Amino acid sequence: MQNRLANIILFHRKRSGLTQQELAELAGVGKNMVYELESGKQSVRLENLLKVLQVLNIELDFHSPLREAFLKEYSDAKG
Amino acid sequence: MQNRLANIILFHRKRSGLTQQELAELAGVGKNMVYELESGKQSVRLENLLKVLQVLNIELDFHSPLREAFLKEYSDAKG
């Protein structure tokens, strides 16, 4: 348990009553992947992180000084 | 240009006046990595994504139904 992301995942998994193994199966990743995520390893594939977050109903967002400008242009472009 | 993350990165890079190559050098990753990020590839390593986001001054955040509960417990635990 080292970084914020690891904590977020651990917290949500515990609240959902899942073991690492169960979460791994639901996300379609290996059990070791979940363990590594929760121990703060940052060399995991983004793909696999996203699968795990999806199972736990966690959405990623960003913020930056350009956030508003981006959202305007992005929604304009996408309709 | 496929997903939201790719768009965010492209937008911020353009606004900062950097080429893919320059961003890659600043982030300490290969030029192909930046290209892949911007073309929506999700198999990149989280580590490398974070390096790129840091150069562009983009912070990741999350939200979920348990967000408030997590923040409370997390700040309590960390002081």
Place this chain on the structure above:
DNA sequence: CTGTCTTTCCCTGTAAAAAGGGAAAATATC
């Protein structure tokens, strides 16, 4: 149109993330 810069997308070798098995350590349940 011509030359410069940038992006897209090949290629190759190397490093390492992946899954899955297994077993000791830790934690929880009785």
Place this chain on the structure above:
DNA sequence: GATATTTTCCCTTTTTACAGGGAAAGACAG
């Protein structure tokens, strides 16, 4: 304290992301 469950952390093999080089395609300036 014994037993069951879960987590931590080994191992091996397979897969693949990575850097860096290179070159065609695209964008942009003079």
